[in-house]
Amino acid sequence: MMTLMTPEPSHIRWLRPLMLSAASGFAVIGVWWAFICTREGQALDTLGFSGAHIGSWLVSDRANTMLSKVSVGGVVVIMAVVALTAMLRRRWLLALESVVVVGGANLSTQVLKYHLLHRPALLDWGSLTNNSYPSGHTTVAASGVVAAVLVAPKRLRSAVAVVGTLLMLAFGWGTLAAHWHRPSDVIGGYLVCLCWAFMALCVGAARQRLLGRGRGELPDRRPVSRVVPSLLVVAGLAALALAGWCAWQSLHVDVFDPTRRELFIAYLGSSAGIGGVAAAGLGVLVRLVDLHDAGSEQLAIA
Numbered sequence: 001m002m003t004l005m006t007p008e009p010s011h012i013r014w015l016r017p018l019m020l021s022a023a024s025g026f027a028v029i030g031v032w033w034a035f036i037c038t039r040e041g042q043a044l045d046t047l048g049f050s051g052a053h054i055g056s057w058l059v060s061d062r063a064n065t066m067l068s069k070v071s072v073g074g075v076v077v078i079m080a081v082v083a084l085t086a087m088l089r090r091r092w093l094l095a096l097e098s099v100v101v102v103g104g105a106n107l108s109t110q111v112l113k114y115h116l117l118h119r120p121a122l123l124d125w126g127s128l129t130n131n132s133y134p135s136g137h138t139t140v141a142a143s144g145v146v147a148a149v150l151v152a153p154k155r156l157r158s159a160v161a162v163v164g165t166l167l168m169l170a171f172g173w174g175t176l177a178a179h180w181h182r183p184s185d186v187i188g189g190y191l192v193c194l195c196w197a198f199m200a201l202c203v204g205a206a207r208q209r210l211l212g213r214g215r216g217e218l219p220d221r222r223p224v225s226r227v228v229p230s231l232l233v234v235a236g237l238a239a240l241a242l243a244g245w246c247a248w249q250s251l252h253v254d255v256f257d258p259t260r261r262e263l264f265i266a267y268l269g270s271s272a273g274i275g276g277v278a279a280a281g282l283g284v285l286v287r288l289v290d291l292h293d294a295g296s297e298q299l300a301i302a
Helices: 010-036 039-051 053-068 072-088 092-116 136-151 154-177 183-211 227-250 260-301
Strands: none
Touching (some): 010 039, 010 183, 010 260, 039 053, 039 183, 039 227, 053 260, 072 092, 072 136, 092 183, 136 260, 154 183, 154 227, 183 260, 227 260
């Protein structure tokens, strides 16, 4: 379905992303508490991590190669690319905001993991006791994706979101299959990036309202499709429902002596949870960016 976007009241355009940013931030803490600060959560997380060996032999070498490419230099390259894209669109402040999203998300992950959050020893699982939440590798990939959605022109935004979802899934599932991170670590990395992306939209909308002018480029009056963001959200919610069912089935499994079927269910639930957060989060983000741009175009015309 193709529709012309109807501009929203300016206070709605900054309030909604602010609320979503806050919700994402609370979700970061909520996932940490549920899966790391409780024994049941640690057991579910460990079952998903252990179950990853079922299919890891198919992808572990490729995943290790992909993950080994992630570095501080990669973050700098991502920041440069998204900033250049925004500047080519003559969106100077958006270029700065996109750089802040990438840098802030990756810095936040490191601070949370090494300085603010901890992992209590509730489950005696050998050497797997150190805190690894949120995943830094996942944050690098996801921050690049959300920044790309923010700076992408309207005609390419949906395609960027679809490709970005697949990229986030590749990194998220790759870290799990290669046994680099637990499932909760990956989801936490996604949520940190979404928190920063929604905040960038809030700041942009508030800035436009205060300045009372448009974004500095000619309005793009082409219709925008709701199909892609809607499909992403629906697919994400379906995946999260599957993850919930798998978690329910795994609640009373003996984490130290699971059957292969029990490991498979836990692994399926972990993978579904990772995919659900990525797809639903990007679907909401794309829709919000479209609404944000519609309001900006109205200001540019006025």
